[in-house]
Amino acid sequence: MLDEDITEQQADIVALLLHHTQTPLTGSVHIRGILPAPASAPSVCVVLGPPNGSVDEPDQMVGYEIPLNVDDYYLTGRDIAGILRTICTDNDRYPGRHVSDLMGIPLITVHHPLSVDLSAPTPEDNVYTILRTLVWPWREERLDPLLLGFLFRSADRLRLYLASSKVPEGVVAVDTRPSGALTALLPALPSLITETYRYAEPDPCCVRLVDLTDW
Secondary structure (H helix, E strand, O other), rough: OOHHHHHHHHHHHHHHHHHHHHHOOOOOOOEEEOOOOOOOOOOEEEEHHHHHHOOOOOOHHHEEEEOEOOOOOOOOOHHHHHHHHHHHHOOOOOOOEEEEEEEEEEEEEEEOOOOOOOOOOOOOHHHHHHHHHHHHHOOOOOOOEEEEEEEEEOEEEEEEEEEOOOOOOOEEEEEEEEOOOHHHHHHHHHOEEEEEEEHHHHHOOOOOEEEEEOO
């Protein structure tokens, strides 16, 4: 069962960081995935790599797991970006701890994110915030399905992580082909995620995986 507050926080973080799939977070480092928070210990995992990096080349990727709530403070997308920029440019000072891997990607836990000196937002960040707010203003009614994360699996395979009223038990993941018929696929998602013959083995970040790469 998804926690509504954590779900909304995760979706907000994704929306604020989405442009860093196309523009560098810092240097030549791009965001190649944002994975949804596990219910047991709410955190966000941001996967970084080169501009065209994907899971099929895991040695080029690294994931950073950051708690969403520290001492009753809820981290924002800007906080996450500032933390990651600082860590990427000052690894010696903020080494984190390599605890495991996630789907083959090295995973580093940032234990004390509030101790990291946040890098300031860039001018591009501020411009994006203005434009995004005008194009996608805040709305009280939550989207359904709601984007909670994504992961570049390969050059033409993008995994989407969604919260949907059709799957109340947890996060549903959907594998798509960016080169496919997305204009038809996206409106059909609410019904497609219930078609059992499309189900595949779920990953650690979801309760259901739906393969729509051949749709």
